[in-house]
Amino acid sequence: MIDIDINKIKFDEKGLVPVITQSYYTGKVLMQAYANKEAIEKTIETGYATYFSRSRNKLWIKGETSGNKQKIVKIKIDCDEDSILYLVKDYGVACHTGEESCFYRDIDFKEDQKPDAYEIFHKLYEKIES
Amino acid sequence: MIDIDINKIKFDEKGLVPVITQSYYTGKVLMQAYANKEAIEKTIETGYATYFSRSRNKLWIKGETSGNKQKIVKIKIDCDEDSILYLVKDYGVACHTGEESCFYRDIDFKEDQKPDAYEIFHKLYEKIES
Numbered sequence: 001m002i003d004i005d006i007n008k009i010k011f012d013e014k015g016l017v018p019v020i021t022q023s024y025y026t027g028k029v030l031m032q033a034y035a036n037k038e039a040i041e042k043t044i045e046t047g048y049a050t051y052f053s054r055s056r057n058k059l060w061i062k063g064e065t066s067g068n069k070q071k072i073v074k075i076k077i078d079c080d081e082d083s084i085l086y087l088v089k090d091y092g093v094a095c096h097t098g099e100e101s102c103f104y105r106d107i108d109f110k111e112d113q114k115p116d117a118y119e120i121f122h123k124l125y126e127k128i129e130s
Numbered sequence: 131m132i133d134i135d136i137n138k139i140k141f142d143e144k145g146l147v148p149v150i151t152q153s154y155y156t157g158k159v160l161m162q163a164y165a166n167k168e169a170i171e172k173t174i175e176t177g178y179a180t181y182f183s184r185s186r187n188k189l190w191i192k193g194e195t196s197g198n199k200q201k202i203v204k205i206k207i208d209c210d211e212d213s214i215l216y217l218v219k220d221y222g223v224a225c226h227t228g229e230e231s232c233f234y235r236d237i238d239f240k241e242d243q244k245p246d247a248y249e250i251f252h253k254l255y256e257k258i259e260s
Contacts, residue, residue, distance in 0.1 A: 003238040018148050020159055027157035029150055032213040044239050075237035079225050083162040085233045091252055095209050103215045107205035108133040109174050122221060 006040055010082040016052060019084045021094065023101075024073045030094035031102040033060075035084060040075070047072050049086050068092030136170055140212040146182060149214045151224065153231075154203045160224035161232040163190075165214060170205070177202050179216050198222030 011017050016034040023030055033051040035043070039059055042050040046061075049070035053060035063069030070088035077084055095102040141147050146164040153160055163181040165173070169189055172180040176191075179200035183190035193199035200218035207214055225232040 004235045006237055009237075018162060020150050020162060022159055029152055029159065029215055032148060032150060032208060040237070044237070072239065075239050076233040077235050077237055078162060078232040079227050079229070079234070080232075083232075084237070085159055089252070097209050099209070102208040102210075102213075103206040104209070105134045105207050107136055107139075107170070107174070107207055107214070109202065109205050122219070 004077055004081075006037070006044070008081050009037070009040065009077065009084070010080070011037065012082070016054070017082060017084055019051060019086055021049060021070060021086045021088055023090045023094075024087050025089065028101050029103055030070075030088070030090060030100070040084070043072060043075065043086070049088055062094075063092070066092065066096075068094065070094070134207055134211075136167070136174070138211050139167070139170065139207065139214070140210070141167065142212070146184070147212060147214055149181060149216055151179060151200060151216045151218055153220050153224075154217050155219065158231050159233055160200075160218070160220060160230070170214070173202060173205065173216070179218055192224075193222070196222065196226075198224065200224070 009017055015036045018032060019035045020032050021030045022028065034054060036052040039050045039052045042059065049062045049072060051060045051062060068091060070086065070090050072086055072088055074087040075084065076087065093100050095104065139147055145166045148162060149165045150162050151160045152158065164184060166182040169180045169182045172189065179192045179202060181190045181192060198221060200216065200220050202216055202218055204217040205214065206217065223230050225234065
């Protein structure tokens with residue numbers, strides 16, 4: 001795994017970068033929030049997920065009041081360095097609604113049940129590989 | 131699972147919303163991009179992940195040129211309706227670098243190897259539940 005420096009991160013005009021938080025235990029995407037440079041430095045320093053709250057306009061240590069902390073396993077950065085992923089050991093729920101993940105609702109969408117050509121090839125490939 | 135209407139989505143001042151794309155097959159977070167309302171409508175209509183390219187300032191059907199399409203399984207929305215998750219059946223790689231996921235690099239961070247109180251309680255809880 002290639003390591004990259006925090007100074008490479010491209011923050012937006014507000015000094016923020018989107019952060020995706022994924023559970024190390026379940027692989028679930030738990031939440032998506034934002035961080036400024038200070039929040040990421042604090043995350044590295046403490047080993048616990050820290051964000052920047054846009055509504056409260058200040059640093060936000062996840063779980064500071066709720067106790068539902070997120071212990072960092074890895075901090076990943078995307079190819080164009082403008083998106084961050086916190087892989088975390090999560091304790092308790094991530095969402096203020098009491099749900100495990102903030103993404104607990106679906107946009108109304110019905111998947112086409114008929115497999116398409118891509119899917120057939122994918123299954124064939126898996127069969128060959130196994 | 132609760133279904134929610136597309137009109138509930140809170141787009142930012144540029145008419146965009148961050149989209150996290152996760153593989154249905156591996157659970158990996160593949161990429162993070164943006165969508166406008168049209169991109170989400172197109173995604174629902176076609177069943178394939180569509181984004182809005184900020185650099186090219188136009189609709190971006192993932193895999194249109196590379197062939198690495200993303201077939202939608204679910205479209206999820208977060209608690210405050212300002213972040214979207216595409217759960218996809220991915221064919222080929224997601225990243226233009228040739229990597230499976232755009233998040234192929236780590237920010238320099240060494241996890242504390244010593245388990246903390248939270249982790250001990252979590253393991254104990256798992257033991258009790260099993």
